[in-house]
Amino acid sequence: MIPILRKLGRDLPAMLGLGIVLVVLVIAILGPLLAPYPEDAAAAHLLRRLKPPSAAFPFGTDNLGRDIFSRVILGARGALSIALTVVSTAMAIGVPLGLIAGYRGGWLSETIMRVTDVVLAIPQLVLALALAQLMSPSIESAMLALSLTYWPFFTRIVYAETRRLSASLFVDALRGIGASTPRIVFLHILPNAISPVIVRATIGLGFTILVAAVLGFLGMGATPPAPDWGLAIAESRTYLPRAWWYATFPGLAILITVMGFNLLGDGLRDIVDPRLRRSR
Amino acid sequence: MMPVLSVRGLKVSIHTDDGLASILDDVGLELERGRILGVVGESGCGKSTLIRAVMGILPKGASVDGGEIWFEGENLLAFSEAELNTGVRSSRIGFIPQDPLLALNPVFKVGTQLLEVMRWHAPDDGSRGNARRARHVARLVSLLRRMQVPDPEQALESYPHQFSGGQRQRLLIAAALACAPGLVIADEPTTALDVTTQHQILLLLRELVAEFGISLLFVTHDFGVVAELCDDLCVIYAGQTVETGTVRSILDAPAHPYTRALLACHPDRATSFLGIPGTVPSPFARPSGCLFAPRCLDVRPLCLSARPPQGRSSSGAEVRCVQYA
Amino acid sequence: MTPEPILALRDVSVQLGGRKGLLRRTVPPVRAVSGVSLELQEGEILSLVGESGCGKTTLGRTILGLQRESAGEILLDGASVGGLPSDAARRARRTIQYVHQDAAAALDAWWSIGRTLAEGLLIHGVRDAGERRDRVVAMLSAVGLDPASARRYPQEFSGGQLRRVALARILLLQPRVLILDEPTSGLDMSVQATVLNLLLDLRERFSLTYLFISHDLSVVERLSDRVAIMYLGRIVEAGPAKELFADPSHPYTRTLLAAAPRLSGRRASGQSLVRGDPPSHATALPGCAFFDRCPIGEPACQASMPPLEPIASAHDVACFRAAPSGAAASVHHRATTARSAASSDIVSPLRISSAKPSLGTITVRQ
Known part of the structure; x- marks a missing residue:
């Protein structure tokens, strides 16, 4: 772990990404404590509608007079929890499937991998929209749709790694000393295969935040009055271009968060990728 | 007669994350026209850095800190990268790599x-x-x-x-x-091959050296291959040439304590498999005296204080050891 | 009467690969090992020698049980342990262990050495963590490593140290037979010497029997009690090491011995000993597999496979032209020599003229 962090320390963009991710994480955890007007998650103040940025309201106010700064801060928790739920659900489905398909071989492996290919071919947004229509739009339907479309990425990565690792000498040596299959798969292959999974998950977090925002924007995700970044941009459309701050600050929040996860993921990939391991 | 390749007092160091590593520290060898010179040393002794220095392809961060490399009467260290590329590498110095597949x-x-x-x-x-x-x-x-x-x-x-x-x-x-080079450098070209194939390649190399009038610098860790193929021998330890001479003189009567110890490890000669005690000194902290002194069985007080001078053994080999000074 | 061998192979054959497919192409299996019989006496070192692709590693894995034999019998202490799927085979043969050639790749880089060594004990039923720790520490010192190295990771060790780690890991399982796959390849000579020394020392201390797989004839000659030479999945010659090195009988053995680079230096001959490259299994023919490269082959060799037959006590050769020892043999040898056309070339395989097409005609201008 220490050498990974040290290598990451030399990679400026990755450090920037890590910084952003940590800040977003802190904001998400402490949200209501940091926001100047935590009650603005739901309240409406019709007297101060659409005020431009000022000392009292750094990001201005929205059409219901709510402090946008507070709502951006409060929105971090929602965005992150959607992302974490989706990615961990996808991992929980994808990683075991990849392990089984990679280590077992035979018809089971073939079946799993063909199903994976089929699911991979479905566009994420389209399935999410269809599910939202089917189940009535909500955060839950968005999360379900995203999880159901994201797991194949993990299956493919873990499958490839497991195939490579189970042909490797150390697995052969373990079989030689009589290690059982669960021991080999879970204690040896899984830890060795986990680095690219973490990379993919990091990038996946950013990606999911973006897609969740798109769903919110389309009205298929978060429902008002939730302080959702995508929803805020959708609501702001009516007041553009006059209330420019209404769309700009939630948009920047999405941009910076997604960029942070991507920079961190790219940095991690450079460290983990064996082809790049020699170059510093 | 002027040697085809003459390396004198070559020093190469590499800047790494952990500091300055002294890879070559006074390497000297001479290769006469039409001869095969074997360069032998254990891993990490600087064999491949020597090859890279001669070919002018040192890795990033490496620098030549001293010494000369003369090739057919010209100082290679004075050549620019472009001159080496168009006028020396491949055209006048051929290279046979270790792994033909790569x-x-x-x-x-x-x-x-x-x-x-x-x-x-x-x-x-x-x-x-x-x-x-x-x-x-x-x-x-x-x-x-x-x-x-x-x-x-x-x-x-x-x-x-x-x-x-x-x-x-x-x-x-x-x-x-x-491209009809005058010098060919071979980097362990037979280590990946089977015994019979290796034998065929070694015989082929001998014939080619005679037929084409080339000189061959053959880098290896295998004394058996040296005995089979080479005319002259240069033993390297921790970035220093410790003994140079004809193959027969060194194999028959190794003079430097390192050469003696190494040959005594060869299964064809070993009486017991004791190896050489200790380890090669780190390139980051080379001792001030003889580099082999910490592992030497014949070590004397003088060995620990100053670098030993070049001497000559009774069989005619040049030896870097106080016993022959 | 020799005592019962600790391990015996009777006519073992192994087929590799092969696939019958509905959706995919059917691939015929490759016969990697054909009809190998071997006996390993308790405490001896038997070397299995051959070039890459000769089946020596496959044979090692088959003895271990990781590869299933397609025919033949494997006896451990006189009891059959053959014909089992790999899990059952490993259980029945837990007193046989295998030391990989690439010690670094055989270790999980994510696990510390101590944890890796203790794992073997755990698998073999040592439940008490304290006992595992004690035995790991004792074994690390036994192979000449600092017990503190238990906390370190494989990347922190040198090649020679990793071989010691690999040996410690296997020896903790209290094996009686060790299959050592090229245990010194890739090591520097001074390190190789210490590893060989350790192997001899451990054999004494733990009363081990070694099956030593190697292509380094210098090492084999020094270390082995007996040697078996493999060519294309078959044993072509087997006998006591001293005898085999002093008086090799199979033309392939002679070729191999003559080709090995030795300190004694350059041989009088400047000509190739053997034509062509080691063949692949795809080219296997009904007759002797070595025929197309053999300097003394005759038509009979192409018609049928020469069986492995004794020419002296405990010395077997699979060659129609091999000279049995003794007086009758030398007469026979002279007779066969006279029969073949190329006369003097045959006597010493060192001077067999190889096919060098039009050597003299090509001169390349410098």
Whole structure:
């Protein structure tokens, strides 16, 4: 772990990404404590509608007079929890499937991998929209749709790694000393295969935040009055271009968060990728 | 007679994350025309850095801190990168790599790859365009036939994976000789090969040296191969030449304590497998005295304080040890 | 009467690969090992020698049980342990262990050495963590490593140290037979010497029997009690090491011995000993597999496979032209020599003229 962090320390963009991710994480955890007007998650103040940025309201106010700064801060928790739920659900489905398909071989492996290919071919947004229509739009339907479309990425990565690792000498040596299959798969292959999974998950977090925002924007995700970044941009459309701050600050929040996860993921990939391991 | 290659007091160090590593610390050797010089040392002694220094392909962060490299009367260290590229590497110094599979690009035909080298590096004979290419093809075909590659014309049209390890090594020997160099450097070219194939390649190299009048610098860790192939021998320890002389004189009567200890480890000669106690000094902290002193069985007080001078053994080898000063 | 061998192979054959497919192409299996019989006496070192692709590693894995034999019998202490799927085979043969050639790749880089060593004990039923720790520490010192190295990771060790780690890991399982796959390849000579020394020392201390797989004839000659030479999945010659090195009988053995680079130096001959490259299994023919490269082959060799037959006590050779020892043999040898056309070339395989097409005609201008 220490050498990974040290290598990451030399990679400026990755450090920037890590910084952003940590800040977003802190904001998400402490949200209501940091926001100047935590009650603005739901309240409406019709007297101060659409005020431009000022000392009292750094990001201005929205059409219901709510402090946008507070709502951006409060929105971090929602965005992150959607992302974490989706990615961990996808991992929980994808990683075991990849392990089984990679280590077992035979018809089971073939079946799993063909199903994976089929699911991979479905566009994420389209399935999410269809599910939202089917189940009535909500955060839950968005999360379900995203999880159901994201797991194949993990299956493919873990499958490839497991195939490579189970042909490797150390697995052969373990079989030689009589290690059982669960021991080999879970204690040896899984830890060795986990680095690219973490990379993919990091990038996946950013990606999911973006897609969740798109769903919110389309009205298929978060429902008002939730302080959702995508929803805020959708609501702001009516007041553009006059209330420019209404769309700009939630948009920047999405941009910076997604960029942070991507920079961190790219940095991690450079460290983990064996082809790049020699170059510093 | 002027030696083809003469390296004197070569010092190379590399800047790493952990500090300055002294890789070569006074390496000297001479290779006469038409001879085969074996360079022997254990891993990490600086063999490959020596090759890279001579060919001018030191890795990033490495610098030559002292010494000279004379090749056919010219100081290679004074050459620019462009001069080395167009006028020395491949055209006047050929190279045979250790792993023939890594040295060939799997997606191109063998002929394409060898002709590309000749296109840039073959000596100018006045011909141009297709005529020049045809001459190159003819030369490659005759070279491959000499290397005992069956059906050379077909071989040029084949891909690297279609050859066995031994045949691939023959292709690369042909590539090294294609531009008629005066010096060929071989980096452990037979370690990946089977015994009988290795034997064939060694015999082939001997014949080629005599036929083409080239000089061969043969880097290896295997004394058996040296005994089989080489005329002269240069033993390197921790970036220093410790003993140079003819193969017979050194194998029959090794003078330097390191050479003696190393030969005593060879299964053909060992009385008991004791190895050499201790480890090679770290390139980051080389001792001030003799580099082998901490492991030497004959160590004297003088050895620990100052670098030993060059001496001469009774069999005529140059030895870096106070016993022969 | 020799005592019962600790391990015996009777006519073992192994087929590799092969696939019958509905959706995919059917691939015929490759016969990697054909009809190998071997006996390993308790405490001896038997070397299995051959070039890459001769089946020596496959044979090692088959003895271990990781590869299933397609025919033949494997006896451990006289009891059959053959014909089992790999899990059952490993259980029945837990007193046989295998030490990989590439010690670094055989270790999980994510696990510390101590944890890796203790894992073997755990698998073999040592439940008490304290006992595991004690035995790991004791074994690390036994192979000449600092017990503190238990906390370190494989990347922190040198090649020689990793071989010691690999040996410690296997020896903790209290094996009786060790299959050592090229245990010194890739090591520097001074390190190789210490590893060989350790192997000899451990054999004494733990009363081990070694099956030593190697292509380094210098090491084999020094270390082995007996040697078996493999060519294309078959044993072509087997006998006591001293005898085999002093008086090799099979033309392939002679070729191999003559080709090995030795300190004694350059041989009088400047000519190739053997034509061509080691063949692949795809080219296997009904007759002797070595025929197309053999300097003394005759038509009979192409018609049928020469069986492995004794020419002296405990010395077997699979060659129609091999000279049995003794007076009758030398007469026979002279007779066969006279019969073949190329006379003097045959006597010493060192001077067999190899096919060098048109050597003199090609001169490349410098």
